[in-house]
Amino acid sequence: MKKQLLRRMSLALSLILVTFLTGSLIRQPKEVQANVNYSPFTKQNTNNMNEKLVQANTNFGFKLFSQIFAKSADRNIFVSPASVAIALQMTYNGASGSTQQAMAQTLQLQGMSLAEINQSQLALMESLTKIDPKVRLDIANSLWLKQGFPFLPEFLQTTEKYYQAKATNLDFNNPNSVKIINDWVSQNTNSKIPTIIDSIDRSAVLFLINAIYFKGNWQKEFSKSATQEKPFTLLNGTRKQHPLMSQRGEYRYYENPQFQAVNLPYGSGRLSMFVFLPKPNVKLTDFNSNLTAENWQQWMKQFSSRDGEIVLPRFKLEYDITLNEALQALGMGVVFQNQANFSNMTPRDVQIDEVKHKTFVEVNEEGTEAAAVTSVGVRTTSIPIREEPPFKMVVDRPFFCAIRDNQTGTILFMGSIVDPK
Structure with a gap:
């Protein structure tokens, strides 16, 4: 044989x-x-x-x-x-x-x-x-x-x-x-x-x-004194107390009827964590059904500078x-x-x-520690700043996140967090 x-x-x-x-x-x-x-x-x-x-x-x-x-x-x-x-x-x-x-x-x-x-x-x-x-x-x-x-x-x-x-x-x-x-x-x-x-x-x-x-x-670290134990809602509707970090400032931000999203840069800004929070009436499974390379590229083009507040759970x-x-x-x-x-x-x-x-x-007030390799080529363009009211993004329910190299477009990590325990 x-x-x-x-x-x-x-x-x-x-x-x-x-x-x-x-x-x-x-x-x-x-x-x-x-x-x-x-x-x-x-x-x-x-x-x-x-x-x-x-x-x-x-x-x-x-x-x-x-x-x-x-x-x-x-x-x-x-x-x-x-x-x-x-x-x-x-x-x-x-x-x-x-x-x-x-x-x-x-x-x-x-x-x-x-x-x-x-x-x-x-x-x-x-x-x-x-x-x-x-x-x-x-x-x-x-x-x-x-x-x-x-x-x-x-x-x-x-x-x-x-x-x-x-x-x-x-x-x-x-x-x-x-x-x-x-x-x-x-x-x-x-x-x-x-x-x-x-x-x-x-x-x-x-x-x-x-x-x-x-x-x-993080380019702008979260203040530990601003971290508070607050409810995080799990997929089954159960609420559990969990440390939520918070800060205010100017961020690259995007919102549509399905989700809010924010870009949190590291160091000089070449690498960022992108956090996507489905709206309260949108399930994580529905968000994921739209999570394609084509949509991702379009979303990357929509981020613009905007004042606001971000509340993000520590997770490990x-x-x-x-x-x-x-x-x-x-x-x-x-x-x-x-x-x-x-x-x-x-x-x-x-x-x-x-x-x-x-x-x-592990994600905490100082930044992120992790490991992996990735490459994604997307040309992103800036959108002119518009006069808009400050946003508030409270990540107190399941969400999606990714770590991206903004120069090459490479996605190093991605994940959905349903319980930040």
């Missing part, structure tokens, strides 16, 4: 965001053993290839979030579409034939050559990690290879050149290998995600890991999810099957076994 020597590839993505995320692993079947100041909303230093990749990542990010939300609308969700995209784009370099086509469709990469994707991703990563002296954003990639298992030199060279991923050979039979991998994850997430794996299955042959760490102080959460089901629903099912073709990665037959994603996020 052609698939006699089938190996299974399991991807575990690890990122950090006001959350964190980590890597991916490859397995073979058990029955076969293997031998500066920045003006926000002004795009700078981007090219068409970067914009295409950012747009692809944006489209993929919202489609992925929609799939996750459909299964978990009643719980907190916080993901890094950027981190997932980076890890899968590294893996994409090893795919061929119908497997490569399926991944391209899911990742929204149609019309881009592999060279364009890799060059654009390198340029994007370099841009993102030189963001702002007041903001820290670290992106790290690594490959952990089973000692003695054959991988094509071209695949390893490409991931090292364009994704700066160091490949390390490990004896997966040595229990210390788990600690070595987890130590790398902990180090590259500033200890926010201490582990990504508990053990290494005898069939595992590769862990492909992406980690992103983000920490930024950990989130983890296995993304196999969501990726299969988006058209990537073949990569999890025996028919998978990763012949540009290894001469052996392999398939993806698992894609894991972990995040951590």
Whole structure:
């Protein structure tokens, strides 16, 4: 049989965001053993290839979030579409034939050559990690290879050149290998995600890991003395006391019949958290049904400077999810099957076994701490300031938020918070 020597590839993505995320692993079947100041909303230093990749990542990010939300609308969700995209784009370099086509469709990469994707991703990563002296954003990639298992030199060279991923050979039979991998994850997430794996299955042959760490102080910090315990209304209508931060000032703000939205910048303003609060008569599920890449781009153009008051809950959460089901629903099912073709990665037959994603996020008066990677290319324009009365936005019920690089349009993190416990 052609698939006699089938190996299974399991991807575990690890990122950090006001959350964190980590890597991916490859397995073979058990029955076969293997031998500066920045003006926000002004795009700078981007090219068409970067914009295409950012747009692809944006489209993929919202489609992925929609799939996750459909299964978990009643719980907190916080993901890094950027981190997932980076890890899968590294893996994409090893795919061929119908497997490569399926991944391209899911990742929204149609019309881009592999060279364009890799060059654009390198340029994007370099841009993102030189963001702002007041903001820290670290992106790290690594490959952990089973000692003695054959991988094509071209695949390893490409991931090292364009994704700066160091490949390390490990004896997966040595229990210390788990600690070595987890130590790398902990180090590259500033200890926010201490582990990504508990053990290494005898069939595992590769862990492909992406980690992103983000920490930024608000451009205008919230005063701790203004934080008060106030009711936060949960999805079921129950009200619970929770610390709500508040401040007044001038913000970039947008409102329509469905929601209020505010842009809270970090540091010099290149990175922002966007908070979207559905109106009292609009359910979070209804808001999410309109949460598409196309609508997002239009909304980004509508923000204008306006005086007002923002009341925002402190929140801290950990989130983890296995993304196999969501990726299969988006058209990537073949990569999890025996028919998978990763012949540009290894001469052996392999398939993806698992894609894991972990995040951590904390938002408080000083700012946000998190981890992940993302790219979204949207040209945003300012709207002239109009004389309007001050707004008041009290985020005391479930809401959506995203952390965005305003220069490239990349969305680093996104999530829906239904309980800020």
